[in-house]
Structures are given as C-alpha cells and as structure tokens.
Amino acid sequence: MLRTHTCGELRKTHVGQQATLSGWVDKYRDHAGIVFIDLRDRYGKTQAKFNLEDNSEIQREARGLRHEDVISVTGEVVARPADMVNPKLETGEIELRVTQLTIQGKSATPPFLPGGSDLPNEEIRLKNRVVDLRRPELQQALILRHKFTKLVRDYFDRQGFLDIETPILGRSTPEGARDYLVPSRVHEGCFYALPQSPQIFKQLLMCAGYDRYMQIARCFRDEDLRADRQPEFTQIDVEMAFVQQDDVLEVIDGLIGETLRNLVGIEHPLPLPRYSYAEVMERFGSDKPDMRFGMELVDLGEIAAHCDFGVFSSTIQSGGRVRGLLAPAAADKYTRKMIDELTEFVKDYGAKGLAFLRVNENGLDSPIAKFFSPEDQAAIIAKFQAKPGDLIFCVADSFAVSCAALSALRNRLGRELKLYDPRSFSCLWVVDFPLLHFDAEDNRWVAEHHPFCYPHPDDVPKLDTDPGAVRAQSYDLVVNGYEAASGSIRIHDSAIQQKVFDLLQISPEEAEYRFGFLLQGLRYGAPPHGGIALGLDRWVMLLCGYDNIRDVIAFPKTQKASDLLSGAPSEVDFKQLRELHIKLNLPE
RNA sequence: GGCCCUGUAGCUCAAUUGGUUAGAGUACCGGACUGUCGAUCCGGUGGUUGCGGGUUCGAGCCCCGUCGGGGUCGCCA
Structure with missing residues (x-):
C-alpha cells in the first residue's frame, strides 16, 4: 500500500508512530528552512512538515511541490507545539515529519484550486470536472449519494423487495416526454428508445409474480432542462403487487423516516401527512407546496x-x-x-x-x-x-x-422574508389527483399521470358521465416544494383499461400496437398492483441542502444537454451513419 | 420557442457610465525567509474584453447578429 492512513485519520493518539500518507498538495507554505504541505484526500487534510535539518535533499525536493501534485510521504507522526495547533483541521493537533517523499504525479498548473475560496463559474467547473470533483463539497455530496442508495437498497431488501434490472434499449411509447432514440443497425429504419422510466417493465414483473420490485434506474427524457431536471436522471423505482394505495405510502413513509433520521439527523413525524390535490390547490395554489x-x-x-x-x-x-x-x-x-x-x-x-x-x-x-x-x-x-x-x-x-x-x-x-429554516424538512403526500385533464388545443382528454393509472373506485362510474371529475389513485410525495416521488395504483382490469383508452382516444388497434406487450401481460392473470418512483437526484440535492441537481451528479449536463467534459453530443463518422441507414437533413 | 441574467489575464473581479498605454487580488515564474496554516516580503510573465458586423474622431462600455453558461415560462404521461 502506498499509504498506511488517510489524510483525515491521524490524531494525537498516533504520535510516535510511523505513517505513510498519499494525496494531493492542497496548499504549500515555503519558508526556505521549513516547508509545510497540506496534503488532501477525500477523508481530510494533514499537514506534512519538511525540515531542512531532517533531510536537506528531501526538503529541497519539497520546495518544488505545487498545487495538485500527487505525492506519498512517510515519516513520524509528531504532536504540534501547543501554540501551533490548527483548530480548523480535524488533524490539527499533529503533523507528519517527513523522511521520505515520492512524487507520484506532477500536476500541470490547475485551472482553479479545489481548496480555493472563490468558486469559478459553472462552465469552468464542468469543463474541468476532475478538478472540481476534488472539492470537499462535491465529494461530500457524492458520499451522501452513496449512503442514500445503500440505505435505500438495504431498506427494501429488509422488506422483501427484489432488485431487478430492466432494459435500457426499449420500445418507443407514445405520450409523455420526448424519447431519446437509438437507431438499429440490424433493423433498417427502426429505433430503440431509452426508457423515460421502467414503467411498463415493472408492471410486467408484477404480472410475472415478482411481487415486490425495486431498482435504482437511469431514466432519459429529451425535454428542456431546469435546475432540478437533467436529460438523464436516476429514479428509485418501486412496484408492489397485492397492495392498495395505503400500503405503498406506508412503505415509503418508512423509507423517508429512516433516510431523514440516518442521513441528516432529523426525526420527521410519521406517517407523513396526506392532503388532497383539491385542498393543496385551494390552500397553496400548488400541487407541490412548500410546507416549511x-x-x-x-x-x-x-x-x-x-x-x-x-x-x-x-x-x-x-x-x-x-x-x-x-x-x-x-x-x-x-x-x-x-x-x-x-x-x-x-x-x-x-x-x-x-x-x-x-x-x-x-x-x-x-x-x-x-x-x-x-x-x-x-x-x-x-x-x-x-x-x-x-x-x-x-x-x-x-x-x-x-x-x-x-x-x-x-x-x-x-x-x-426568511420564513423558514432552510435546513428543515417538510414532507407530505398529495393524493386524489384528477385522472385526466382536458387539452383544449388537441380537443381531447389527456392522462394526468399516465394511461395505466387506476381511477378512484368511487369515481369509476363518472368515467362515462364526467371524466374531468374522476380522481386517480395516484400520489405525489412533496418535499420542501419539490416533487420528490410520484406513483399510482395501476389498472389491472382490462375493461377499465379499455375505458381509459377510449377517453384518451386510443383505439384498441392503436393500444395493441403501442402497448400490446403490457396488455398481453395483463391478459394472463394480473394481480392488483401499484408503485412509485422517487427522484434520486432531487432527494440527494435536498438532503445536501443544495438548489440544483448538477451538484449531486458526478458528470452532469448543461442546460443545452451537452457534456462539457467529454464534448457529447458530437458528430459521428459518415461510415457510422451509413451502417445505421441514416442520412442527415440539417437545417440551413 | 419566449423572457431575464451573464461572458474582461489560468481563476475571481474592477475599469469614474463613450476618452490616452484595460487594472487589482490570486495562480504561475524568479528571489528572500526555520513554525506556517488565506504564510509574509520583493520582482516578473500573463489580455484578439466569447465571436462577427455596425454607429462614432474614439467602443470593454452603445446598436444588430451569433455562440457558450445560468435562471425561468412553455414543455417534462
């Protein structure tokens, strides 16, 4: 090993021990006779000391070190003199008296310093993401993201859920967001679509008897971006069979309670309060009110x-x-x-x-x-x-x-007006969304959530008489004014499904063509089922107290959906296009 | 697609509102310094003011266009 300890580890109790640390030069302070290096890794910082009297050769070499050089240093852990303790550092009571120095990777002059106080603009940060990702704030966000996904998987595992993967290359389905398409080489003129969510596949898994499913799934939507929206994002996707709405909400209540308790140390009252869509619209004017x-x-x-x-x-x-x-x-x-x-x-x-x-x-x-x-x-x-x-x-x-x-x-x-503590959390369920809304432009009913959403049992008769008044068995989890999860009980009854398709003006032929594989799954014995998807990026953002999800994604995209680091998307070789039977028809 | 903000040295910013040779801090390079921790001190390199037009005696500043970044409305079942 090129280190015996991390840069955040050494304390007074280690004094007298030999230690080897490896990391990046965060700061250097050269006093000619004595050189101090703050050595940084993702665990913290430790001061390394190069004394002329200890070893003049190494000391001379240390004077050439610059920001972001990667080095390994070996020496004795020594206590700092009492008046030289640095209370700002966890390791500030000690320092490493270096007797061996290896320069592992010399750094070119970095575009900015991860340890600096002035943060460059986001364009510079994204172009130099490797340097940016060394910033402790970003590292802590990604560490929290890891802790969250681990907590999520452990939680669902304890509850008997199975983590099952679904295809990335899928079939384009109508409605909803614009698809990202992938051309098929083998099938001339045909395209896969990247999933907007694993919606249909998880319903099929319910039909197939995998009655508790979860997946941390990457989703893709070719729509315009926002501070809380990326073209590819991650959902905690959940589906359960033989459940009613309350069962789904209860499982998620437990997850949220555990998340807030373990990751930010907050006891949020459970069960999370539930409000109807009509009530929050009347009282707050929003289906995702900030209740802080x-x-x-x-x-x-x-x-x-x-x-x-x-x-x-x-x-x-x-x-x-x-x-x-x-x-x-x-x-x-x-x-x-x-x-x-x-x-x-x-x-x-x-x-x-x-x-x-x-x-x-x-x-x-x-x-x-x-x-x-x-x-x-x-x-x-x-x-x-x-x-x-x-x-x-x-x-x-x-x-x-x-x-x-x-x-x-x-x-x-x-x-x-600072009416709330920005570190606080307020979570609530919004339920009883309308099933449909009328699109005046297209002169037709459109599904509020998606076409497989089960109407409220009391409202089924209204499907024929007053579709706009039909409530859905759908629910959103709202956290601090953000939609943090959304789900519904699905239709498993083909007669009701047909009725909804009729309202949406989807003919039986069209339904068969577009969602035939779902309808087929429902045909051979479908259990009542429902589920939910949590926006992982938004959750991590909220847990970090940030206001954009780019700061909790290692390699995010810009508002124009490009990756400034890799240069994606890019033009491709004519040869690649020819194999895919694609001819470009670009605007002037 | 609309609206708003933004682009000046590697980075963060300034430039008396249109006026001479575009400055400062930091980084970088050189020098001094044996207890610093935003080290300090001395000196130095570094600029097609995003790009292209225009107005003007004169443009970093005004106008038009364009590109990039951010916010937002539409959009996001």
Missing part, C-alpha cells in the same frame, strides 16, 4: 364580487377567482419599485397584475383602497388576520392562473 412555512392563500371572492374595483368584480363575474396572501411584517421591506418587480414576476405566470395593500394602524394603505368600503376593508383585514406592518398581495384571474402566480409568489416571499 404557512402563508396560505386567502379567498376574497365575496368581497371582490361586490366591491367597486372593476378588475376584482369582473373577474368574479366571469367565473375567476380573487385570492391573496399575506406577507408578514413586509410593508416596510417592499418599496414601490420592488413591488413593481414582483408584479413583473407574477406576469411570467400569466397574471395580468398584482394588487397590493399595506396594512397600517388606520386600515389599508393602497392605490386601490378607495374601492373598498370601510366594512370591506375591515373584512379583508380580518380574513387575512392582518396586523399593522403586514403586506397583502392579491391576484384576480382564472383559478389556474391565480394558483400559478400566487404559489410562485408565495415561494419567493417565503424565501426572501
């Missing part, structure tokens, strides 16, 4: 309907909603200019404007206050339970727009 703080939406419909403010009253008349939220003690914190900025912000979500009301000792102070009678002003204050110094924002629009605008505003205000 309150600031619930308040309905002003009654007052708006009869007030003199035309924007409000006409919205109510045309079937829209007037709702608002209260920013506590924010009246002085938001100047008119800042409120104008918030108005622009909500316009991104379709709102046409943002009304605001400052609450003071005398009532409401606002350009629109004059439209409200003293009684209505008092009623508004009462509804919001407003106190002097508070600031009320209102949006008048369709239900959908008021939800989108106010929930975005709520998240922003919660963050800006």
Whole structure:
C-alpha cells in the first residue's frame, strides 16, 4: 500500500508512530528552512512538515511541490507545539515529519484550486470536472449519494423487495416526454428508445409474480432542462403487487423516516401527512407546496364580487377567482419599485397584475383602497388576520392562473422574508389527483399521470358521465416544494383499461400496437398492483441542502444537454451513419 | 420557442457610465525567509474584453447578429 492512513485519520493518539500518507498538495507554505504541505484526500487534510535539518535533499525536493501534485510521504507522526495547533483541521493537533517523499504525479498548473475560496463559474467547473470533483463539497455530496442508495437498497431488501434490472434499449411509447432514440443497425429504419422510466417493465414483473420490485434506474427524457431536471436522471423505482394505495405510502413513509433520521439527523413525524390535490390547490395554489412555512392563500371572492374595483368584480363575474396572501411584517421591506418587480414576476405566470395593500394602524394603505368600503376593508383585514406592518398581495384571474402566480409568489416571499429554516424538512403526500385533464388545443382528454393509472373506485362510474371529475389513485410525495416521488395504483382490469383508452382516444388497434406487450401481460392473470418512483437526484440535492441537481451528479449536463467534459453530443463518422441507414437533413 | 441574467489575464473581479498605454487580488515564474496554516516580503510573465458586423474622431462600455453558461415560462404521461 502506498499509504498506511488517510489524510483525515491521524490524531494525537498516533504520535510516535510511523505513517505513510498519499494525496494531493492542497496548499504549500515555503519558508526556505521549513516547508509545510497540506496534503488532501477525500477523508481530510494533514499537514506534512519538511525540515531542512531532517533531510536537506528531501526538503529541497519539497520546495518544488505545487498545487495538485500527487505525492506519498512517510515519516513520524509528531504532536504540534501547543501554540501551533490548527483548530480548523480535524488533524490539527499533529503533523507528519517527513523522511521520505515520492512524487507520484506532477500536476500541470490547475485551472482553479479545489481548496480555493472563490468558486469559478459553472462552465469552468464542468469543463474541468476532475478538478472540481476534488472539492470537499462535491465529494461530500457524492458520499451522501452513496449512503442514500445503500440505505435505500438495504431498506427494501429488509422488506422483501427484489432488485431487478430492466432494459435500457426499449420500445418507443407514445405520450409523455420526448424519447431519446437509438437507431438499429440490424433493423433498417427502426429505433430503440431509452426508457423515460421502467414503467411498463415493472408492471410486467408484477404480472410475472415478482411481487415486490425495486431498482435504482437511469431514466432519459429529451425535454428542456431546469435546475432540478437533467436529460438523464436516476429514479428509485418501486412496484408492489397485492397492495392498495395505503400500503405503498406506508412503505415509503418508512423509507423517508429512516433516510431523514440516518442521513441528516432529523426525526420527521410519521406517517407523513396526506392532503388532497383539491385542498393543496385551494390552500397553496400548488400541487407541490412548500410546507416549511404557512402563508396560505386567502379567498376574497365575496368581497371582490361586490366591491367597486372593476378588475376584482369582473373577474368574479366571469367565473375567476380573487385570492391573496399575506406577507408578514413586509410593508416596510417592499418599496414601490420592488413591488413593481414582483408584479413583473407574477406576469411570467400569466397574471395580468398584482394588487397590493399595506396594512397600517388606520386600515389599508393602497392605490386601490378607495374601492373598498370601510366594512370591506375591515373584512379583508380580518380574513387575512392582518396586523399593522403586514403586506397583502392579491391576484384576480382564472383559478389556474391565480394558483400559478400566487404559489410562485408565495415561494419567493417565503424565501426572501426568511420564513423558514432552510435546513428543515417538510414532507407530505398529495393524493386524489384528477385522472385526466382536458387539452383544449388537441380537443381531447389527456392522462394526468399516465394511461395505466387506476381511477378512484368511487369515481369509476363518472368515467362515462364526467371524466374531468374522476380522481386517480395516484400520489405525489412533496418535499420542501419539490416533487420528490410520484406513483399510482395501476389498472389491472382490462375493461377499465379499455375505458381509459377510449377517453384518451386510443383505439384498441392503436393500444395493441403501442402497448400490446403490457396488455398481453395483463391478459394472463394480473394481480392488483401499484408503485412509485422517487427522484434520486432531487432527494440527494435536498438532503445536501443544495438548489440544483448538477451538484449531486458526478458528470452532469448543461442546460443545452451537452457534456462539457467529454464534448457529447458530437458528430459521428459518415461510415457510422451509413451502417445505421441514416442520412442527415440539417437545417440551413 | 419566449423572457431575464451573464461572458474582461489560468481563476475571481474592477475599469469614474463613450476618452490616452484595460487594472487589482490570486495562480504561475524568479528571489528572500526555520513554525506556517488565506504564510509574509520583493520582482516578473500573463489580455484578439466569447465571436462577427455596425454607429462614432474614439467602443470593454452603445446598436444588430451569433455562440457558450445560468435562471425561468412553455414543455417534462
């Protein structure tokens, strides 16, 4: 071994022992007669000391060491003089008095220093990912990711789940996200699709009798990226047979409890609270509300309907909603200019404007206050339970727009007003999603989750009469405002499946052509089953307290889905294309 | 596809708002220094201001286009 200990390991108890450490030169301090090297590996840092009197040859060599050189050093672990202890280092009570030095790998001048305080921009970091990955923050994130996946596998193993792999090269299925396609050499003109999720395969495994399945599965979706979305990402994929919705939620409750307890030391109350989709949309305007703080939406419909403010009253008349939220003690914190900025912000979500009301000792102070009678002003204050110094924002629009605008505003205000501890966790289930929504553009019903999602038993009759009111047996796990998992009970009854296909305007022939292999699986004795998938990258991001998943992925892609390190995607040889029967037809 | 932010030395940033030779810290190179830990001190190298046009006596700064990076809306069953 080229080391006897790691760079995070040595303590006062090792004093007097011989030790060999290997690692990267994090910092060097050259005093001519004495040279200090902070040697770094993923376990920590240890100071190596090269004294002229100990060995002049090695000491001279040490003076040539530079950042990121890889070296091995051997010597005696010695206690530092009391006034030379470095409390910032775990190993700060000792140092290694070096008598042997091997330069294992000299480094070219690095583009930036992993130990530096100024972080370069992300483009530089991604192009030089090897250097970036040496940063302790990134190393800790990947270590936590490992601990999480291990905890997940152990948890499901204890519960009797089998880890089974499913194909990466699959069949393109319609609906859902855009597929990544892989051309077939053997089958001219045919393509595989990379899985958006192992959805159909895990259902087939249920039909095949593997009644508890889990997999940490890579998924691919060719859609635009976000801070929490990569084109390839990892799901903790779970499916269970002979279960109902409560059974799935219970298993996941246990996993979440164990995860938060073991990885971040938080006892989250269990079972996780459950809210209906209708309730969270009404109270928070979002199907993934951040419950670390309150600031619930308040309905002003009654007052708006009869007030003199035309924007409000006409919205109510045309079937829209007037709702608002209260920013506590924010009246002085938001100047008119800042409120104008918030108005622009909500316009991104379709709102046409943002009304605001400052609450003071005398009532409401606002350009629109004059439209409200003293009684209505008092009623508004009462509804919001407003106190002097508070600031009320209102949006008048369709239900959908008021939800989108106010929930975005709520998240922003919660963050800006520091209404919650960013290290805290708030997890909840959202259940009873609608099964379908009507796509006005295409003039048809579209599955909210996916076409195999079982309707709520009480709502099955409504499939014929009022499809929009049918609830699904589907559920999302929401953590700090992120969709952290999503799943459903699946249809295993071919008559109901047919009914859903009918609503989705998928003909029997088309269904057979597109999902024949699933329908065939369901035909030969299908058990009731359901499952869920957790977004692994998002979970690790949340556990780390980060706000983008690139910092928990070793080699992530940019917003344009390219890998700046390897240069993917790239052009390929004409020969490769010819073998695949592909002719390029590029835009001008 | 839309909107917003961004690109100046290897890296992090500045440049008195259009004005002379684009600066600083750090890294790198050379020198001094035997207890530093953001070592210190002295000196030095380093720039097609992402790229291409335009306006102007004059552009890092203004305009148009384009490329890269980030955020977001649409999109993501």
